[in-house]
Amino acid sequence: MRLIAAACTLVIVAFVAVFGAILLHERTIADPAPVAQSGASTASAPASEPVATSPITTLAPAASRGGLLTQAPARPAAPAAAAPPAPTANASCPGNPNALGVGRVVEVDTTGGPGFGFEHFKSHDFLQPGEVVLSFDDGPWPRRTPAMLAALAEHCTKAIFFPVGKHAMWEPGIMKQVVAAGHAVGSHTWSHIDLSKKSTQEAKDEIEKGVSAVRWAAGGPTAPYFRFPALKHPPELITYMGQRNVAIFSTDFDSFDFKMRKPEQVRQAVMAKLKKFGKGIVLMHDFQQATAAAASDLLNDLKAGGYKVVFMKPKDSIKTIASYDELILKDQKLPTVSDRPTTSVIRTISE
């Protein structure tokens, strides 16, 4: 009897087990979605493999869709940015909640060589009250230009650089950092001489060698923007820049930072003039020690003062003149056997 009872119990247990298994199996097939959603069971993975691969293949687009959606509400904050990416600080500067950012991006059509900067050119008054264009001359220079770049990056903001051709040839690595950071790079002659004291041909040579040198050092397209050394503008060269379709940048006010030794003086000078004029294209020098040292604090001051940076993005890049491209390389080149371009000799394979 005991044997029969034991056998019966075994049969019942076996029946319950088999029935239960069938029930479970049916549930996992019938309800893949709840299982997948709850993430409770990876055991059903083989049954839902086709389902499982689709989240993986759609993961990136889904994620990017999510990214766009989360950005979408922030977009209306920058309606003027029909032109390329220069989102406002809060959207793109997560490490710095008090970042200056870029308030507005304007695209500049340099056809005919328009002039900017009210000290000399009055025709284009495009800045609103409180708007500032940052511009830096005479670089690139070791330590100072990188310090300036670091401060600008910390604030996710953009500026225009007007490098000297010779300096660019000496520091092509720094020049490329400026370009890589997304700033506009114009030029400022080959050797920073006062063009009003030169013959027209000599002056044109200075301008074009500077353009070619900066373009070479930048290793890519540069802006059709030019600033005359010491803001001396010989009329025939204004005409020439017009024919070259290069915009001329004077300034709305000069910081005179090159006369200053202490960063505090640069800060005070810029902020005082901004307060007086209310807006403007500011001329500073990344070449200057005091300015580079003041950069971070100055950008904080601008933010605290409620100023907005406007980035002047060139519509086109500058076209260099081939004979000057050759000239600057000939001047620089030592007589080696190889004429291969650097890009075919040195190649970055890891950064």
Ligand SMILES: [Zn+2]
């Ligand atoms: Zn200069």
